[in-house]
Amino acid sequence: MKILVMHGVNLDMLGMRDPTQYGTVTLKEINQKLSELGGELGIEVETFQSNHEGTFVEKIHETHSSDVDALVINAGAWTHYSYAIHDALAILAIPIVEVHLSNIHAREAFRHQSLVAPLAKGQITGFGVSSYLLGLRAAFQLAHEA
Numbered sequence: 442m443k444i445l446v447m448h449g450v451n452l453d454m455l456g457m458r459d460p461t462q463y464g465t466v467t468l469k470e471i472n473q474k475l476s477e478l479g480g481e482l483g484i485e486v487e488t489f490q491s492n493h494e495g496t497f498v499e500k501i502h503e504t505h506s507s508d509v510d511a512l513v514i515n516a517g518a519w520t521h522y523s524y525a526i527h528d529a530l531a532i533l534a535i536p537i538v539e540v541h542l543s544n545i546h547a548r549e550a551f552r553h554q555s556l557v558a559p560l561a562k563g564q565i566t567g568f569g570v571s572s573y574l575l576g577l578r579a580a581f582q583l584a585h586e587a
């Protein structure tokens with residue numbers, strides 16, 4: 442089984458971004474923890490980050506005809522306004538799990554809307570790095586059931 446974890450815009454700057462919202466963990470450390478959990482679950486975990494919306498969309502397109510069984514996605518700020526990412530995700534048939542480090546519903550009003558949520562099986566938001574790890578476990582279970 443293979444699960445893809447996609448990190449969107451500005452998530453490469455974790456560790457340097459507002460630590461009150463995102464903690465001090467870096468993207469490299471998050472990917473390391475995901476890879477360790479993947480090892481425990483006996484699955485392959487691929488991670489991907491881009492600050493370019495078109496590159497991000499193309500990665501979603503590639504996923505359509507790949508061996509990826511489920512997608513965990515933190516689209517960063519794109520979550521709140523990218524119809525292009527929404528439409529690309531709508532093409533996928535595999536289960537999608539939306540994750541966020543911070544609790545988007547407890548922050549500014551513009552973060553309360555997610556264009557990923559209607560296409561996701563569920564959303565895990567506000568648990569820091571654990572959001573990703575819980576998201577990976579959820580994706581693993583969904584891929585098993587599929």
Ligand code: DQA
Nearest residue numbers: 451515517518541542543552
């Ligand atoms: C985020 C929340 C978004 O609102 C924000 O733009 C991010 C990170 C999170 O993981 O908490 O870049 O997706």
